[in-house]
Amino acid sequence: MRRMKLGMTAVAVLLAGSLVACGEAGEDDDGGGGTGVEGAEPLTVEAESDCDGKFEEGSRMAELAEAGEIAIGNRVDQPGLGQQDTPDSVPEGFDIDMAKLLIADLCIDPESDAVNWTEAVSEQREQFLEDGTVDLVAASYSITDERRELVGQAGPYLLTGQQVLVPIDSEVESIADLEGEEVCAAEGSTSLENIELEGAVGVPAATYGQCAEDVVNGTVPAMSTDGSILRGLAQQYEGEVKVVGPEFSEERIGIGYSPDAPEMCEWINGVITEAYDSGDWEQAFQYHLGTEDEDAPEPPALDECQA
Amino acid sequence: MDVVWEHREAIALAFAYTVLLFLIAGVGSTILGTLLAGMRVGPIPVLRWAGAGYVTLVRNTPLVIVIIFFRYAAPKIDLKFNFIDVVIPTGAGDIRLNNIFAACTVGLTMYTAAFVCEALRSGINAVPLGQAEAARAVGMPFGGVMRHVVLPQAFRASIPPLANVQIALIKNTTVAGALGVAEAFVRMRGLINIDATARIPIFIAFAAIFVVLVEIISFAAHRLERRVRVA
Amino acid sequence: MSGSVLFDAPGPRSVVRHRLYTVITSVVLLGALGYAVVRLEQNGQFEYEKWEPFVSPVYIETILVDGVLETVKMAFSAILLAVGFGVLFGIGKLSDHGLVRWPCWAVVEFWRAVPVLLSMIFIGAYLDLSQLSHRYWAVVIALMLYNGAVLAEIFRAGVNAVPHGQVEAAYAVGMRKTQVMLAIQLPQAVKIMLPALISQCVVALKDTALGYAVLAPGLTFVARLIYNNPDFGQNQLPTVFVIAMIYIVLNLILTAIATWVQKKFVGEKKVLEVAMVGEGDPTAAAPK
Numbered sequence: 118m119r120r121m122k123l124g125m126t127a128v129a130v131l132l133a134g135s136l137v138a139c140g141e142a143g144e145d146d147d148g149g150g151g152t153g154v155e156g157a158e159p160l161t162v163e164a165e166s167d168c169d170g171k172f173e174e175g176s177r178m179a180e181l182a183e184a185g186e187i188a189i190g191n192r193v194d195q196p197g198l199g200q201q202d203t204p205d206s207v208p209e210g211f212d213i214d215m216a217k218l219l220i221a222d223l224c225i226d227p228e229s230d231a232v233n234w235t236e237a238v239s240e241q242r243e244q245f246l247e248d249g250t251v252d253l254v255a256a257s258y259s260i261t262d263e264r265r266e267l268v269g270q271a272g273p274y275l276l277t278g279q280q281v282l283v284p285i286d287s288e289v290e291s292i293a294d295l296e297g298e299e300v301c302a303a304e305g306s307t308s309l310e311n312i313e314l315e316g317a318v319g320v321p322a323a324t325y326g327q328c329a330e331d332v333v334n335g336t337v338p339a340m341s342t343d344g345s346i347l348r349g350l351a352q353q354y355e356g357e358v359k360v361v362g363p364e365f366s367e368e369r370i371g372i373g374y375s376p377d378a379p380e381m382c383e384w385i386n387g388v389i390t391e392a393y394d395s396g397d398w399e400q401a402f403q404y405h406l407g408t409e410d411e412d413a414p415e416p417p418a419l420d421e422c423q424a
Numbered sequence: 425m426d427v428v429w430e431h432r433e434a435i436a437l438a439f440a441y442t443v444l445l446f447l448i449a450g451v452g453s454t455i456l457g458t459l460l461a462g463m464r465v466g467p468i469p470v471l472r473w474a475g476a477g478y479v480t481l482v483r484n485t486p487l488v489i490v491i492i493f494f495r496y497a498a499p500k501i502d503l504k505f506n507f508i509d510v511v512i513p514t515g516a517g518d519i520r521l522n523n524i525f526a527a528c529t530v531g532l533t534m535y536t537a538a539f540v541c542e543a544l545r546s547g548i549n550a551v552p553l554g555q556a557e558a559a560r561a562v563g564m565p566f567g568g569v570m571r572h573v574v575l576p577q578a579f580r581a582s583i584p585p586l587a588n589v590q591i592a593l594i595k596n597t598t599v600a601g602a603l604g605v606a607e608a609f610v611r612m613r614g615l616i617n618i619d620a621t622a623r624i625p626i627f628i629a630f631a632a633i634f635v636v637l638v639e640i641i642s643f644a645a646h647r648l649e650r651r652v653r654v655a
Numbered sequence: 656m657s658g659s660v661l662f663d664a665p666g667p668r669s670v671v672r673h674r675l676y677t678v679i680t681s682v683v684l685l686g687a688l689g690y691a692v693v694r695l696e697q698n699g700q701f702e703y704e705k706w707e708p709f710v711s712p713v714y715i716e717t718i719l720v721d722g723v724l725e726t727v728k729m730a731f732s733a734i735l736l737a738v739g740f741g742v743l744f745g746i747g748k749l750s751d752h753g754l755v756r757w758p759c760w761a762v763v764e765f766w767r768a769v770p771v772l773l774s775m776i777f778i779g780a781y782l783d784l785s786q787l788s789h790r791y792w793a794v795v796i797a798l799m800l801y802n803g804a805v806l807a808e809i810f811r812a813g814v815n816a817v818p819h820g821q822v823e824a825a826y827a828v829g830m831r832k833t834q835v836m837l838a839i840q841l842p843q844a845v846k847i848m849l850p851a852l853i854s855q856c857v858v859a860l861k862d863t864a865l866g867y868a869v870l871a872p873g874l875t876f877v878a879r880l881i882y883n884n885p886d887f888g889q890n891q892l893p894t895v896f897v898i899a900m901i902y903i904v905l906n907l908i909l910t911a912i913a914t915w916v917q918k919k920f921v922g923e924k925k926v927l928e929v930a931m932v933g934e935g936d937p938t939a940a941a942p943k
Contacts, residue, residue, distance in 0.1 A: 194883045202884050235784070236870055240613060244620045250784050299522060304610070305617060320524065320604055323867075326883055327496075330891055331604075334499035335506065336523055353885050467662045467669075470677045474684060484857070484906035486864030488875075489899045497892050501694040556660050566662040574661065595770040602772075602868055609772050613868075616780050627777040631769040638768040 153197070153407035160401040162217040168224035177378035181252060182223045189216050190237030190251035190373070194324040196349035197405045198257045201234070208234050211345075214401040215274050215372065215389070216255035222388050238323060240305035243267045246373050253381075254373030257343060259307040260420070269378070271385035272371025274398070276417045277343040278364020279311055282332055282350060284357065289339055291362030292317065301328035301340040308342040311366045317341075325350065333357050343368050345406050369417070382422035389419060427615060427622045428629045433516035438611035439633060440519055445529055445597040445607065446637075450590055452533035457540025458575070464541065465548055467566055475541070482538040487599050491531035495603050498527065505530070528600035532593065539589045547582030548574055580652050587645030591638050608633070695892070705890035708881050709897050718877055723901060726873035729791060730860040733798035737859070738852070740799055741806025746836070748811050759807075766804035771797050772865050779869040787872050794866040794873075802859050809851045813844035846920055853913035857906050864902070874898050 165171075172179035181187050191208050192199035201208040207228055217227035225231050237245050237256045245251045246268040260270045281300070283289045292300075296316040302308040304321035312319045320337055322328045328340035329350045340347075347360045372389075374381040392398040393416045402413045428435070463475035482490060498504070505526035512519040551574050559573040579586075601609035612630045616623050665673055695701060708714035747759030766774070775797035782789040817840050825835045867875035878898050882891045 193880070196885055200883065200885075201880065202886075233786070238870070240617050241784070244617050244780070245784070247620050248780075299520075299524075305614065318518075318520065321606065321610065322604060323602060324879075324883070326889065326891070330496050330889070331524075334496065335504065336495070336499055336527075353889055465661055467665060468673050468676050468680070470680045474680065480907075481903065484861070484903040484910070485899050486861040486902055488864045488867065489895055489902065492891075492895050493899075497895070500698045500700065500892065501691040553660055560661075560663055569661055591768075595768075598770040598772040599865070609770065609776070612773060613776050616776065620780060623777060623780045627773065630773055631765070634770060634773070635765060635768040 153405045154403045154409055157404040157407060158400065159404050160214050160217075160397055162214070162221045162227050162397075164221045164226045165224045171224075172384070173380070176380045176384075177252070177375070178223060178381065178384050182225070185225055186231045186233070187220055187223065187225055187253070188233040188235055188251040189220070190235050190242060190245050190254040190256050191216065192238075192256045193236045194326050195257055195346050196353065197345055198343075198349075199255070201236070207232075209405075211275065211401055211405040212255040212257055212370070214397075214405070215392070216253060218392050218397065219253060219255075219372070219385060219388050222384075238305075239303040242305075242373060246375050249375065252375065253385075256373075257346065257368075257370055258373050260369045260371040261307055264373075268376050269374040269382060270371045271374065271382045271422065272389065272419060273369035273417050274372070274389050274392075274419075275345075275370040275402075276414075277345050277368045277370060279308055279341055279366040279368060280344040280347055280360050280364055281339050281341045281362045282329065282347045282358050282360055283339045284332060284335065285359050287338065287359075287361075289361060292341060292365050295339055298339070299337045301331050301337045302342050303328070306342065307366075307368065312341050315365060329354060329358070343370075348408075371420075379422075386419045386422060427619045428625055431611075431615060435608075435611055435629070435633075437514065437516045437519065438606060438608045440514070441525075441605055441607035442594070442597050443637070444519070444521070445525075445532060445600055445605065446590075446594045448529050449532035449536060449597070450593055452529070453536035453540050453589075453593065454586075456533060456537035457544060460537060460541035461544040461548065461578075462570060464545060465570075479538045479541055482535055483542070485535075487531075487535050487596055488602070490535045491528055491599060491603055494527040494531040494534070495524070524604040525600075528603055528605050532596060532600065535596070536589060536593045539592070540586065543582045543585035543589050544575075544578055546585060547578035547580070550581040551577045580649075583645055583649040583652070587641060590645075591641050594637055594641065595634065700892050702888065704886075704888045705893045708884075708887055708890075709893065714881065718874075718897075718901075721872065722874040722877040722898075723905070725791070725876075726860070726863050727905065729794055729863045729866065729871070729873055730798070730856065733795045733802060733859050733863075734852075734856050736795065736799040737802035737806050737855070740803025741810050744803065744807040745810030745814070748807060749814060751832075763804045763807045766800040767808070769801075771801050771862055772868055774800055775865060775869055784869060790866070790869050790871040793869050794863060794871040797865075798859050798862055801862075802855055805855060805858075806848075806852065809848055809855070810844060813848040813851075814840045816847050817843045849920055850913050850917040853909060853916060857909050857913075860905060860909065861902065874901060 168182040172182060191201075191213060192210075193201035193208055195210065195212075197210055199208055199210040199212045207213075220227040220232055233251075235245070235251055237251065237254055239256075242254050242256060242258060243264060246254055254268075258264075258270065260273055264270060279292075281289065281292050281295065289295060292312070292315045298317055299320045300312045300317040301320045301322050302312055303325055304323060309319040309321060317339075320328075320331070322331070325340070325342060325346060328337075328342075331337045332340050333354055344360065344364060351358050351360050372385050374385065389398070392401075398416050399413045407413055460475050460478065463471040464479070466472065494503075505523040508521060508523055508526040510521040512521070555573055555577070556569055559569045564572065597607060598609035601607045608630055612626060615626045619626075663669075699705075709718075744759045744763050747755050748763060750756045750759070775793055778796050779790070779793040782793055784790050784793070814836075821839055821843075822835055825839045830838065863871075863873055864875055866873055867879070870876060870879075875898070878894045881887060882889065882894045
């Protein structure tokens with residue numbers, strides 16, 4: 118009883134903390150902080166103060182800076198990349214930090230209500246950009262030729278490879294062992310396509326959390342997506358699942374923007390390059406995705422913007 | 425309309441799942457619902473309570489939650505359907521009746537059975553009192569009264585409400601889509617994401633197929649009702 | 656017909672048999688329940704961490720305010736709009752003019768036959784879904800269309816259930832069509848409809864759970880946030896259990912209200928019978 122009471126108080130304090138000071142969850146050491154290197158500092162992003170004349174007249178950036186409001190499509194269920202605690206809190210993750218840098222460059226405070234964080238599940242990302250539901254997508258959004266025909270994609274700001282998550286006692290060693298077997302991934306994601314290219318049968322799920330439950334329950338023998346997401350999940354199901362196999366695809370994670378605003382590409386690349394140079398990128402990487410054993414990798418080279 | 429035509433095979437495959445979900449859950453729920461109705465009007469109090477409890481619980485729970493139970497909770501209490509693994513090859517791709525399909529089907533069956541039970545109970549209530557009394561008077565036990573006298577007439581009286589239950593079932597199969605079966609709803613959402621500008625023709629196409637399926641059930645129920653009607 | 660009509664009062668041998676059945680059933684049911692509890696315990700589903708959000712005040716408030724309240728609001732907005740839709744198209748279906756009757760019939764049949772999830776995605780494709788309020792409306796509008804179509808049918812049946820003689824009498828004293836509808840048929844139809852209307856509320860309330868497909872606010876939204884939060888160690892099951900209980904309690908309250916209304920306003924009369932989809936014959940105008 119005493120233990121429970123103590124627990125309750127601790128929880129209440131933790132929750133109150135995470136609700137009031139959302140985005141600063143690095144302070145609690147109860148797993149709610151950074152998913153990367155222990156003790157790494159979270160990146161704090163401050164809004165630029167002067168945007169008058171900063172952007173070309175009539176460009177989408179100028180419009181957004183002028184409006185002082187922006188809508189971002191993000192994930193809420195990918196620890197390390199994009200994750201959210203309560204409906205009103207600012208999400209956290211590496212994707213989110215990249216988005217915050219972009220938002221701040223428009224002189225909008227990334228922690229304020231002027232930012233409309235919108236969950237964009239894999240299946241909806243193109244539609245959201247096409248119909249203007251969101252201005253930018255920062256939702257572990259892989260750059261592909263098919264997508265570039267529908268929407269704009271700048272980057273990549275992160276390279277990851279797809280791996281496989283299996284139960285801890287599984288004999289599966291890589292995707293090659295799963296030919297003809299069911300493998301779970303998010304609906305409409307490149308992960309799902311890659312699984313089928315490798316000869317396994319894709320099982321769509323709304324979120325990666327559901328996939329992980331299916332793996333733990335033995336409903337499917339494996340799930341597969343970016344290694345960084347899998348490692349985040351493996352941490353949560355410690356002792357029940359493991360990440361195996363070589364990376365069998367290269368995912369190039371980028372920022373999505375409206376097909377009607379090609380001018381955003383140069384701007385996004387500019388902000389990301391700045392983050393590479395200033396060390397912000399590395400700091401965010403270490404905090405969310407880094408491991409104790411390795412240093413942060415070199416930031417990936419950005420694609421040229423198509424005219 | 426192009427996008428619909430272009431993906432006609434995938435759409436057909438999706439509706440094959442829809443129809444399979446409907447047929448299996450339809451038959452299953454009718455059997456289970458009849459058993460439940462028997463329990464609810466039978467002489468054994470524990471069975472009556474169990475039946476009533478089941479119906480109250482399931483009827484008041486959203487279907488999504490019932491299916492989530494069989495998809496995610498059932499495996500944790502060793503209720504797994506991994507022994508089910510049928511692959512039906514078709515020209516447009518395989519139809520896979522696997523454990524996920526089975527869990528969704530069981531969820532749909534268990535949910536629909538509660539409504540079948542209530543439809544039948546209303547039918548049983550419509551059978552004139554004298555019939556059951558007469559059957560008892562000639563010495564029939566409860567099982568006999570039900571099997572030979574009450575249920576045949578109850579089914580007849582229940583056809584319209586039962587048809588409504590089955591119509592609801594075919595629409596409810598879409599919920600399985602959100603939990604891992606690649607049926608019509610999943611396909612429609614996928615197509616709208618590929619080509620948002622064609623959302624009207626895509627929606628009309630899918631909706632029209634559902635209207636046709638519903639009308640088929642409705643028509644079949646009418647024919648059935650007419651055939652078994654007592655003049 | 657009460658249950659007792661179907662079987663005789665049990666004799667001594669039946670009593671013994673029934674006791675046996677009772678024991679077997681109880682053992683099987685309790686055994687299954689016990690097994691489930693043990694397995695869930697072994698799976699760590701009862702760990703405090705997983706139930707933490709449901710005993711901590713901050714989350715209870717979130718569940719009640721962002722969850723229950725939003726869900727109930729969604730269901731009631733949908734039903735209110737559906738009543739308008741239902742009365743409009745119900746009267747339309749009763750019209751003497753084919754030009755009014757047929758389109759109304761088509762609209763009602765269409766929305767009764769289309770799965771709510773499909774309409775929800777379709778409507779969602781027209782709204783800017785970045786706003787929580789828009790996702791709210793995607794659910795409300797989809798539910799309005801379906802429940803409205805059902806209510807139109809209920810309404811039509813309600814009007815037709817008003818005894819014919821009253822309508823004839825009203826015409827006999829020189830009332831017009833509109834007057835007969837407004838003064839004679841409508842008030843009585845509404846009274847007959849009430850219980851059916853409240854049962855439809857149960858349907859609408861349950862269907863709000865489909866809003867998860869467009870990430871609509873309400874209980875399913877709060878549930879996602881809770882089980883996506885790594886602090887609670889993947890507590891999908893406890894979350895779904897709690898959400899299910901909330902839905903069941905809400906629906907039982909509604910059902911109790913429906914029963915009370917039925918007794919109070921309608922008496923123990925037979926519940927209104929509504930035609931199934933495809934049965935409402937559009938060629939049949941209102942009986943005069």
